[in-house]
Amino acid sequence: MATAGKAVVRPGGKRGVLVGGKAAVFDSEGQCPTCCTCEPFVLGSYTTHRTYSPCWDLTPYQGPGKAPPGSFWRLIEMGSCYPSSYPWYGAGCVNAEGRLVNLPNQFCSNYYYNGYLQLQIGCLSPDGTQILWPGTCRTPTSRYSC
Incomplete structure (x- = not known):
């Protein structure tokens, strides 16, 4: 029986430690669910201003191997925690090659x-219904399809 502070491994499953040091529970086939192989992170950041630095070159973030396959990306303006959400300027999925x-x-x-x-x-x-994002104001969003 599970209690606070205890991990329970279901029959046929096993425990393991991910590369980043997090604990994970694998299923009976030895597979880790998608949610435990991905950790939200900031791939890049840039400060724009119409006069001084109007454009951010995003080509260095294109190509294979940039993010975990099956994850999601968004281009978002940050600041103090906005009351409901931050302005988004683009979003999408990461393909099997790790390409945005x-x-x-x-x-x-x-x-x-x-x-x-x-x-x-x-x-x-973990339940596959939301996308978890990095940062101090980590507001999850509904899962979107690409």
Whole structure:
């Protein structure tokens, strides 16, 4: 019986430790669920301003091996925790090669203030219904399809 502070391994399953040091429970086939192989992280960040630094070159983040296959990406403006959400400027999925599908070559701002942008990689929640994102204001979002 499970109690607070205890891990229970179901029959046929086994415990293991992921590369990042987190504990994981594998199924009877020895497979780790998708949610335990992905850790949300910030792939890149840039401060835009219409006059001083209007465009962020996103080509270094294109190509294979940039993020875990099956994860998600979003281009988002950060700041103090917005009341409901942050402004998004693009989002998509990561394919089997680890490539951010449909990531544009650049993002250009028309705003006259410093916009702190992040290219974030998100992961599915354990139940597969939400995407978990990195950061201090980690508001999960509904899972979207690509």
